[in-house]
Amino acid sequence: MTHTTLHAKESQPAMAPDSKNRSLYRIAMTALMIGTSAVLAGCGTNKDNMSTGAIPDDYRTRHPITLNEVEHTLDIPIASGDRSLSNGVQDSIGGFATDYLSTSSGSIQIMLPHGSANAGAAANVRAQIRKVLTTKGVKANRIIETSYQASATGDAAPVRLSYVAITAVTNQCGEWPEDLQNNTFSNKNYHNFGCATQSNLAAQIANPMDLVTPRAMAPIDATRRSTVIGLYREGSDTSTE
Structure with missing residues (x-):
């Protein structure tokens, strides 16, 4: 009995350091995860808009349609x-x-x-x-x-x-200020992208003032309105054939 008791007393203190180390390890890992999450959250909320937003990646920004004084010739x-x-x-x-x-x-x-x-x-x-x-x-x-x-x-x-x-125009197309490979690696469209589309759209604008303000409403057709109201009261079809 004496030998067994001494053996139990000697083996019990040997397990204590492992349990203590595990507890400290868990506490340290938890603190590390909390700190890492805080750092990542700070990086996500404090985005540098001046450096990322200053680079235009929209063809409408690079090739805007503007109203300029243009000489038309024949x-x-x-x-x-x-x-x-x-x-x-x-x-x-x-x-x-x-x-x-x-x-x-x-x-x-x-x-x-x-x-x-x-x-x-x-x-x-x-x-x-x-x-x-x-x-x-x-x-x-x-x-x-x-x-x-x-x-x-x-x-x-x-x-x-x-x-x-006064004519709706865009800037000159066909400019290649940088190598296309640079845009391929950064997954961005190239500088001349969309210029032809913007130029064609500008050429189709009959009234350049439509880009500045909408036109006034045209006067109503009183005759057609009376016809439609009459057909509606009769329960007939009011669509135009």
Whole structure:
């Protein structure tokens, strides 16, 4: 009995350090996890918006549609033997005049070549060009005739029509300021991405003021409204065929 008792007393203190070490280990690991969570939470809430938000990754930001003063031109080819404008050329001038009336209220210029082989022919069709413009509704006092020095040799110098109007445009496309591989690794679209789409959208805007403010509502059609109300009261179909 004495030997057994002594053995029990000797073996009991040997287990105590392991249990104590386990408890300390659990406390230390718990404290470490709490500290790590606090650090990660701090990193998530204190995001550096100045450095990450300052890099534009939207094509609408890199290629915005803006309203600028743009010169619109039409070059009319005139051969040295021409004495009048063809029907196709007159249609082109008429379309140019229609665009002018819808976008500008300034002056429209007729620039005639001087010193070229077709200078005489261009002077002969000058009056016909003015007639086409005035027939389309351009006021005669808005038409200005000027000349420019052309080369005596080479291609035939055209007669240029021009006017200035506020137009929806984007910045120039086709710029590649950096290597495409840099964007591939960072998973970002390249600089020229979306520029063609923005340019096409800007070219389709008939009224640039639509980008500034919406248009006023058109007046109601009183006749159509009375018809619809009458059909509704009769219980008939009010849709338009």
